[in-house]
Ligand SMILES: *[C@@H]1O[C@H](CO)[C@@H](O)[C@H](O)[C@H]1NC(C)=O
C-alpha cells in the first residue's frame with residue numbers, strides 16, 4: 317500500500333518534471349520568437365503546433381536537441397535573443413543560425429548549458445573581439461566547435477581572459493580582424509584547439525608566436541596581410557595536417573626545417589607570397605604530403621630529382637602546383653616517381669629542353685599544364701597513356717612535330733591548348749572523336765591542310781582557335797551543320813570570330829571559332 321502510494325507519487329513527480337521541462341523548452345522558443353522584430357517569420361512556432369515539429373527544431377526524448385535555421389532573415393540580436401532564450405535550452409546540443417541576419421555583439425560570457433557542442437552562427441553581422449568570442453566559447457563548458465565565419469568580429473579588443481578549455485574548432489574566417497594583437501592573444505591560449513581558421517581577414521604584421529601548438533592540426537591564415545619570414549613561429553606545430561599561408565606577403569626561403577618537424581602534413585599551401593630560394597630536396601621526407609602549392613612566388617633553381625623519392629622515403633603527392641616562379645632547367649625525368657599525381661602545373665617558369673616521355677607513366681594525371689616556358693622537341697607520344705587526362709596545356713613554348721595520334725585514346729580530354737608553338741602537320745580528324753572536348757586551341761602554329769569538317773560534329777566543343785596557321789580551303793559548311801548558321805562579323809582581340817549559333821539545336825553548345833584565313 318505504502319509502496320504503491322510512493323510509486324504513484326514518483327510517477328506523478330516524473331510526469332510533472334517531464335511536463336515542466338517541455339513547457340520550459342516551448343516557453344523559451346516562444347520568447348525567442350517574440351523577441352524578433354518580425355515574429356511571424358517563424359509562422360509555425362506557436363503553441364497549437366507540436367514543439368518538436370517547429371521549423372528547424374529537432375528533439376530527443378521530447379526535448380529540443382538541435383535548432384538549425386539557414387537563410388531566413390530572423391534579424392535577431394545575438395545577446396538579447398539568441399543568448400537569452402536559445403542557449404539556455406537545457407538539452408540543446410547543436411545550434412546553427414547560418415545566414416539569418418543576426419546582429420549585435422558578442423560581449424563575453426553567455427548562459428550556455430552543459431550539452432551544447434556545436435555553435436554555428438556564420439554568415440551574419442555579429443560584432444565583437446576575438447577574445448569575446450573565446451569568452452563565449454569558454455562559458456559553454458562542452459562546446460567543441462564554434463563557427464563565426466563571415467561576420468564582423470575583430471573591430472575591438474577586449475581583455476577577457478578565457479582559457480579555451482574544450483574548444484576544438486574555431487572558424488573566424490571572413491571577418492574583420494586587422495591587427496595581430498587578437499591572434500597573438502589567441503595563440504597564447506590555443507589549448508586543445510585542433511582547427512583554427514583565420515583566413516580572409518585583414519591581419520597585418522608578422523605571425524605571432526604560437527606558444528603551445530601541440531594540438532593544432534589545421535591552421536589557415538591565408539588571405540591576410542601577414543609579412544615576414546615563417547619558421548620559428550610555426551615550428552612547435554608538429555601535428556599540423558593542413559597549413560595554408562597563401563596570399564600574404566611572406567618572404568625568405570621555404571621554411572623546410574619547420575615543415576620537416578610536421579610528419580603528418582598533407583596539405584601545404586604557400587602560394588601568392590614572396591618566398592624565394594630553391595625548392596628544398598628534403599620535401600621527399602614529408603611522406604604524407606598530398607598537396608604542395610608554391611605557385612606565384614619567386615622560387616628559382618631546378619626541381620630536385622629526388623622530389624618525390626630519395627630512395628628511402630617517398631611522397632604520395634597528388635597536386636604539384638609550381639606555376640609562376642623562376643624555376644629553370646629540364647623537367648626531371650624522375651617526376652614519374654610522383655606516381656599519384658593528379659595535377660602537375662609548371663606553367664610560367666623558365667623550363668627548357670623537352671617534355672620527358674616518363675610523364676606518360678603518371679596514370680592518374682588529369683591536368684598537365686606547362687604553358688609559357690621554353691620547352692622544345694616533340695610532344696611525347698607516351699602521353700597517350702594518360703587515360704585520365706582532362707586538360708593538356710602546352711601553349712607558348714617552342715614545341716615542334718605533329719600532334720601525337722595516341723591522344724585519341726585520352727578520351728577524358730576536355731581542354732587542349734597547343735597554341736603558339738611550331739607544330740606542323742594537319743589537324744587530326746580523330747580530334748572530333750574526343751567526346752568531352754570543350755576547348756581546342758591550335759592557333760599560331762604551322763599546321764597545314766584543310767580544317768576537318770568532322771570538328772563540326774555535335775559534341776561539347778565551344779571554343780575552336782585555329783588562327784595564324786597555314787591552313788587552306790574554306791570553312792567547311794559541315795562545321796555549321798549543328799546550326800545551319802554562321803556569323804563572321806565579330807572581332808575579339810582583333811581576331812575574326814565565327815560563331816555557329818545554337819538556336820536550332822538545343823542539344824548543341826554554341827561553337828566559337830577563331831580563324832584568320
Ligand atoms: C499556428 O501555425 C499554424 C501553421 O503551422 C497556423 O495555421 C495557425 O494559424 C497558427 N496559430 C496561431 C495562433 O498563430
Ligand SMILES: *[C@@H]1O[C@H](CO)[C@@H](O)[C@H](O)[C@H]1NC(C)=O
Nearest residue numbers: 389391415416417439440441
Ligand atoms: C540579410 O542579410 C543579407 C546579407 O547580408 C542582406 O542581403 C539582406 O538584405 C538581409 N535581409 C534583411 C531582411 O535584413
Ligand SMILES: *[C@@H]1O[C@H](CO)[C@@H](O)[C@H](O)[C@H]1NC(C)=O
Nearest residue numbers: 395399400424425426427428
Ligand atoms: C544568465 O542567467 C542569469 C540567471 O538566470 C541572469 O541573471 C543573467 O542575466 C543571465 N546572463 C546572460 C548573459 O544572459
Ligand SMILES: *[C@@H]1O[C@H](CO)[C@@H](O)[C@H](O)[C@H]1NC(C)=O
Nearest residue numbers: 414438439463464465485487
Ligand atoms: C563555417 O561556416 C561556413 C559557412 O557556412 C562554412 O563554409 C565553413 O565550412 C564552416 N567551417 C567549418 C570548419 O565547418
Ligand SMILES: *[C@@H]1O[C@H](CO)[C@@H](O)[C@H](O)[C@H]1NC(C)=O
Nearest residue numbers: 467468470471472492493494
Ligand atoms: C573593419 O574594421 C575597421 C576598423 O578596424 C572599421 O573601420 C571597418 O568599418 C570595419 N569593417 C566592417 C565591414 O565591419
Ligand SMILES: *[C@@H]1O[C@H](CO)[C@@H](O)[C@H](O)[C@H]1NC(C)=O
Nearest residue numbers: 506507508527528529530531
Ligand atoms: C601544451 O598543451 C598540451 C595540450 O593542451 C599539454 O598537454 C602540454 O602540457 C602543453 N605543453 C606545454 C609545454 O605547455
Ligand SMILES: *[C@@H]1O[C@H](CO)[C@@H](O)[C@H](O)[C@H]1NC(C)=O
Nearest residue numbers: 567568569590591592593594
Ligand atoms: C631572398 O629574399 C631575401 C629578401 O627578401 C634576400 O635577402 C635574399 O638574398 C633572397 N635570396 C635569394 C636566393 O634570392
Ligand SMILES: *[C@@H]1O[C@H](CO)[C@@H](O)[C@H](O)[C@H]1NC(C)=O
Nearest residue numbers: 625626627649650652653674
Ligand atoms: C625515379 O625515376 C627514375 C626515372 O623514371 C628512375 O630511373 C628511378 O629509378 C626512380 N627512383 C627511385 C628511387 O625509384
Ligand SMILES: *[C@@H]1O[C@H](CO)[C@@H](O)[C@H](O)[C@H]1NC(C)=O
Nearest residue numbers: 690692693713714715716738
Ligand atoms: C625554337 O626552336 C627552333 C628549332 O628547334 C630554334 O631554331 C629556335 O631558336 C627556338 N626558339 C626559341 C625562342 O627558343
Ligand SMILES: *[C@@H]1O[C@H](CO)[C@@H](O)[C@H](O)[C@H]1NC(C)=O
Nearest residue numbers: 700720721722723724725726
Ligand atoms: C589506342 O588504344 C588502343 C587500345 O589500347 C590501341 O590498340 C591503339 O593502338 C591506340 N591508338 C593509338 C593511336 O595509339
Ligand SMILES: *[C@@H]1O[C@H](CO)[C@@H](O)[C@H](O)[C@H]1NC(C)=O
Nearest residue numbers: 712713714735736737738760
Ligand atoms: C606566336 O607564337 C610565338 C612563338 O611561340 C610567340 O612568340 C608569339 O607571341 C605568338 N603570337 C601570338 C599573337 O600569340
Ligand SMILES: *[C@@H]1O[C@H](CO)[C@@H](O)[C@H](O)[C@H]1NC(C)=O
Nearest residue numbers: 764765766786787788789790
Ligand atoms: C592545301 O595545302 C596542301 C598542302 O599543304 C596542298 O596539297 C593542297 O593542294 C592545298 N589545297 C588547296 C585547295 O589549296
